[in-house]
Amino acid sequence: MRALDGVRILDLTRLLPGAYATLLLADLGADVIKVEDPRGGDHARRMPPLADGTSVYFQVLNRNKRSVTLDLRSGEAGPVLDALLSTCDVMVDSFRPRTAVRLGLDSTALRARHPRLICASISGFGHTGPYADRAAHDINYEGLVGLLTPRHGEPRVPPLLVADIGAAMHAAAGILAALFQRERTGQGAFVEISIHEAALSWMLFPGAPALVGGAHDDHGEVPLTGEAACYTVYATADDQYLALGALEPKFWTGFCERIGRPDLASRQAAPGGDRARVLADVRAVMRTRTRDEWLAVFADADVCLTPVRTLAEALTDPHLAERGAIVRAGGVTCLGAHRLDIRPAPALGADTDAVLEEAGVKVAERQRLRRCGVL
Incomplete structure (x- = not known):
């Protein structure tokens, strides 16, 4: 039922x-x-x-x-x-x-x-x-x-x-x-x-400064908009991409150690110009290996790092397949169905x-x- x-x-x-x-x-x-x-x-x-x-x-x-x-x-x-x-x-x-x-x-x-x-x-x-x-x-x-x-x-x-x-x-x-x-x-x-x-x-997160009366014309420096080194998308050597969501200090520290830049761990919340320098440094490092090479480096790491996939790639994810989240019905792929009885x-x-x-x-x-x- x-x-x-x-x-x-x-x-x-x-x-x-x-x-x-x-x-x-x-x-x-x-x-x-x-x-x-x-x-x-x-x-x-x-x-x-x-x-x-x-x-x-x-x-x-x-x-x-x-x-x-x-x-x-x-x-x-x-x-x-x-x-x-x-x-x-x-x-x-x-x-x-x-x-x-x-x-x-x-x-x-x-x-x-x-x-x-x-x-x-x-x-x-x-x-x-x-x-x-x-x-x-x-x-x-x-x-x-x-x-x-x-x-x-x-x-x-x-x-x-x-x-x-x-x-x-x-x-x-x-x-x-x-x-x-x-x-x-x-x-x-x-x-x-x-x-x-x-x-x-x-719009709660991007609009937070405006909610308390602050100026907010360009999404500001909110950490969830891709402007911070710990929460953004990085290009790799093969022009693929990785998404990093290392908001918590433990994740950011683990990430910095795996890329060989432990010195950046203390600069997660760097302001202004220093923030831009940290971002540029990490971008340069991430360009030194392919996406799959980086995924191998982080395979056993407790760090919020994932590949940026196309939808076609996402539909072949073995995790989703095992959970029954992708179901074929009437010639159409149904997403988020989770083993439901599907009627076309x-x-x-x-x-x-x-x-x-x-x-x-x-x-x-x-x-x-x-x-x-x-x-």
């Missing part, structure tokens, strides 16, 4: 934040019903690269879910949605606030009809404030919270969708907390997630009849709604 067996979630979201939030919950055992527009479904289905005609991103994000088609913009969708919600514990949407109201999905109205329902909204800027109904994507939130502030040259866009993934994790945590609270109170809840604010909360992402509308039957929508009504284009 998994933790969320018996919990049913109606997923009205599109693209990444909502899909990742409900993926986390589906992997915990929740029955996630993904509601999609009958005229093509989630846009993520068509995002390249494709495998067997469907986006790899969609397949990875929507494993262990069921798919129902329903045109939420139709006036006839309301009774069907209510029937679905009567069988669900949680509803998750990713609409802008005014869109949610227009579709009849505002939490106040829904919870009046379904008092035990947990309504989770993942929106760009929350439901209040001057930005509430603005459109934005991950890069916009990163820019607004300072993540794209130039450090050396022009701003660089991270390859990881930090704001979207962070907001998804906040949403999953909020939903789990609301489910726990409902066990105590018997009442549903409204879980509001602002992607903008989720991204801001993840569903075809568009594959479960419409089964789910609506469970919700009490009769065959004749389903046939009529299909003729009208609602399903």
Whole structure:
């Protein structure tokens, strides 16, 4: 038995934040019903690269879910949605606030009809404030919270969708907390997630000086940004890279001894110009051997030193393989699955009849709604 067996979630979201939030919950055992527009479904289905005609991103994000088609913009969708919600514990949407109201999905109205329902909204800027109904994507939130502030040259866009993934994790945590609270109170809840604010909360370390009133225009000298010799990336003789995370003095001392520079151990926290000299000295030493030669030197050392890998290399890591963290399902590699029973992402509308039957929508009504284009 998994933790969320018996919990049913109606997923009205599109693209990444909502899909990742409900993926986390589906992997915990929740029955996630993904509601999609009958005229093509989630846009993520068509995002390249494709495998067997469907986006790899969609397949990875929507494993262990069921798919129902329903045109939420139709006036006839309301009774069907209510029937679905009567069988669900949680509803998750990713609409802008005014869109949610227009579709009849505002939490106040829904919870009046379904008092035990947990309504989770993942929106760009929350439901209040001057930005509430603005459109934005991950890069916009990163820019607004300072993540794209130039450090050396022009701003660089991270390859990881930090704001979207962070907001998804906040949403999953909020939903789990609301489910726990409902066990105590018997009442549903409204879980509001602002992607903008989720991204801001993840700026704790680079933003620390600003939080106490200090100037902070270029990420400063925070030790976790790659500016310190004990916490950075080093190039090796074969133009490969090693990542060093020797924050604690014992790790830094062990590192300095292994590279033949024990004299640098006392200069871990060197300020200003001396810090730059220590960094330059270590860079020069690391260029004298290949990546694999250095890994052999540190093989039995208690030092936080790892190779910088490509994703293709990471997927062949024997440690991850032994732990079952990488699983093949439906021709797609699923990451972080940890020996779960994996069901491939569903075809568009594959479960419409089964789910609506469970919700009490009769065959004749389903046939009529299909003729009208609602399903």
